Amino acid sequence: MKKKVISALLALTMVMSFASCSQGGGKGSRDRDNGERHHDEEEDDDRDDDKDRDDSKGNKNADEGYFTFDRDGTGINGLTDEGKEQETLVIPAGYEIKFTLSGAESKAKHVEFESDDDIDLKYLFSGADNLESVKLPANLTKLPPIDSCENLKEITIPKGVTEIPDVCFFNDQSLVTVTILGDITKIGKSAFNQCYSLENINLPDSLAEIDGNAFGKCASLKTITLPKGLKAVGLNAFVPRNDDVTNFIVPEEMELEDWSSYSFDQVNEYKVKVVKGSWADIHFDEVFKGEAVKEY
Structure with missing residues (x-):
């Protein structure tokens, strides 16, 4: 009889111990799950912050498919047929300007730049009949000729000029x-x-x-x-x-x-x-x- 009581007590102790471990393990799993979810949320927030920072620059991405380039790939020398039809053009960053909108027979009404870096714009805008507005690079230091643009209505001259x-x-x-x-x-x-x-x-x-x-x-x-x-x-x-x-x-x-x-x-x-x-x-x-x- 005594042996049976002892065996029963041992069995009960093991059951209680197992239950306690199970509860602890469940809490740990929940903590890990919550931690992983929190980490994922932080990554999402970081991605949103990065997007907000990119959007705050205010510059659009250029479509290089609208432009033609010189042999060594360092300069833009014209527009493709598709580029000529665009009413809005974003000039790609990192290239020398070697063309004029007038000479390229562009229909662009609005022009802006992928980068705010200073750049020599040469005669890009001279005689651009269809041009109505231009957003010049914020760090531009020298104005190009923007003459004989018969439809240009307004212009903002950057601080560095x-x-x-x-x-x-x-x-x-x-x-x-x-x-x-x-x-x-x-x-x-x-x-x-x-x-x-x-x-x-x-x-x-x-x-x-x-x-x-x-x-x-x-x-x-x-x-x-x-x-x-x-x-x-x-x-x-x-x-x-x-x-x-x-x-x-x-x-x-x-x-x-x-x-x-x-x-x-x-x-x-x-x-x-x-x-x-x-x-x-x-x-x-x-x-x-x-x-x-x-x-x-």
């Missing part, structure tokens, strides 16, 4: 708005000449020189706020066409060192707002010729 070259936007007859992000120091000869539709352009206070005919025949440009740092204005910088600039706003800090008798002259009466006692007020009759009317 310090000069708008001669005839840069010449004869862009539909250009309405120019946004300058950086510290431009010079606007070259005829840079915006014959931009008949130009209405809005911000001239940063860093601008020191506006060369001859820079804004010639900009018939829609009615009010111009001159920069504080302006030092030189060339001959006929604001020469009118049929309609004149009607208002010049001159900051107190502006003090010219070099100007022409016809830098600001308009055909009809125009108003010049100056600060009483400022350089522009004192030298008003020397600088603002023709039908200029002083206002305070």
Whole structure:
């Protein structure tokens, strides 16, 4: 009898021990499962973060199938037949520009770049009749000719650009708005000449020189706020066409060192707002010729 009781107790102890181990193992398995799921979720979050970072760059991927390349594969020298039909083109990164949209018979209305790196754009945009908008690389330092683009409506000039070259936007007859992000120091000869539709352009206070005919025949440009740092204005910088600039706003800090008798002259009466006692007020009759009317 005693042996039977002892055997029963041993059996019960083994059962309880096994049950305890089973429960512990189950918890461990659940912990491992939860840990694996948590790890997978973290990886998913990391992938989402990477995607968000890529999207935040704002640059699209280029389709190299739209372009033709030179023999050594270092430059883009044209567009394929399919590329010519595209209304939006993304210029691939890492290649030298060896073609023009005009010469390639492109139908592109919008152009942007796969990379924001600085690049020599050469004559890519010159005479691109269908072009309506361009997103230039953010780190661009030198503007290419973007002239005779008869449908271009707006342009933003990146921060790294310090000069708008001669005839840069010449004869862009539909250009309405120019946004300058950086510290431009010079606007070259005829840079915006014959931009008949130009209405809005911000001239940063860093601008020191506006060369001859820079804004010639900009018939829609009615009010111009001159920069504080302006030092030189060339001959006929604001020469009118049929309609004149009607208002010049001159900051107190502006003090010219070099100007022409016809830098600001308009055909009809125009108003010049100056600060009483400022350089522009004192030298008003020397600088603002023709039908200029002083206002305070």
